[in-house]
Amino acid sequence: LSVLVLLGGEWAIYNDTRTQILELIMQQHAITHFHIEDFEKREKSLIKMLSEHPNVQYYEPTDRTDTESLFYDVLKGHHEIMQVRLIDTSGNELVRVDRLRDGTIKRILKDELQNKANRYYFQEFMQLSKGSIGFSDFDLNIEHGKLDIPFNPTLRIGMPVYNNGTKTGIVVINFYMQDWIENLLHYTNNKLMLIDRDGYFLIHPDK
Numbered sequence: 001l002s003v004l005v006l007l008g009g010e011w012a013i014y015n016d017t018r019t020q021i022l023e024l025i026m027q028q029h030a031i032t033h034f035h036i037e038d039f040e041k042r043e044k045s046l047i048k049m050l051s052e053h054p055n056v057q058y059y060e061p062t063d064r065t066d067t068e069s070l071f072y073d074v075l076k077g078h079h080e081i082m083q084v085r086l087i088d089t090s091g092n093e094l095v096r097v098d099r100l101r102d103g104t105i106k107r108i109l110k111d112e113l114q115n116k117a118n119r120y121y122f123q124e125f126m127q128l129s130k131g132s133i134g135f136s137d138f139d140l141n142i143e144h145g146k147l148d149i150p151f152n153p154t155l156r157i158g159m160p161v162y163n164n165g166t167k168t169g170i171v172v173i174n175f176y177m178q179d180w181i182e183n184l185l186h187y188t189n190n191k192l193m194l195i196d197r198d199g200y201f202l203i204h205p206d207k
Contacts, residue, residue, distance in 0.1 A: 032192070035184055043157055043173065044133050050074065051159040051171045056086060058163060064095050068107050071097035075105050082152065083174035089126065089167060091117025099176075114143075125158030125170045133159045138177065138194070138202060153177040153202070 050056055055066040071084040075097055086095040093113040098106050116122045121136035128134050136156035142148065158172045181203060185192055194203035 032184065039180065040135070043175070046074070046078070047133060047157050047159045047171055047173055050084070050173075051161050056161055056171060059086060059094065059161075059168070061094065064110075067095045068097060071095060072105055072107060075099050080175055080179060081173055082154070082176040083172075085172045085174075086161070086169055087116060087122065087172060088169040091115045091119075091122050094169065121156050121158065121172070122170070125160070125172065128158065128160050128170075130160060130162050130167075133157065138196070153181065 050070070053070060055070045059067055067086060071086075074084055075081050079099075082099045084097050085093050087093050092115050093108075096108040096113055098108060100106055119142075121134075124136070125134050134157070136154075136158070138153070138155050153176070155175045155177050156172055157175070158170050160167050161169045161171060181192075181194075191205040192203055193201060193205070195201055
């Protein structure tokens with residue numbers, strides 16, 4: 001009888017502890033989900049504003065100044081953004097403004113612009129219909145065909161630009177996600193792990 005009582009007590013304690021742990025995990029998941037949805041909602045409003053702005057919608061190759069100034073002001077007011085670009089339907093960057101590693105904002109000269117036709121995110125964003133917004137994979141930034149070192153965890157959001165019913169290009173915003181990840185970790189008590197669809201860890205407590 002004593003053994004049965006002991007086993008019953010241990011089972012009750014185990015079951016209660018398990019329930020508490022599961023409740024904590026669900027709470028942590030809800031917090032994480034909220035911050036992801038908040039990020040998505042906020043940045044969708046931003047890129048919609050850019051893609052429909054007259055300086056983007058009616059972009060003139062002979063006068064890039066107004067579009068560059070618009071992108072410059074966006075980077076100045078959003079420190080999590082590392083890059084804003086207007087790309088034509090052939091993958092050519094038309095206007096690009098970058099935030100450098102030291103925090104300075106740089107307008108990229110015409111002869112430094114790149115072609116991104118072979119990048120998967122460009123091909124996916126070009127398939128978007130009018131008014132649609134797309135998110136890229138969470139990956140590392142690549143410049144001139146090489147990984148950006150030190151690594152830049154990057155997420156891109158894109159939206160097509162239309163002029164008089166014709167698709168003329170896409171707006172792409174690159175977000176530097178390291179700070180976002182670190183902020184997310186502050187809101188969660190558990191050790192956060194992020195795994196991509198190929199099974200590789202993007203975030204893991206063991207560096």
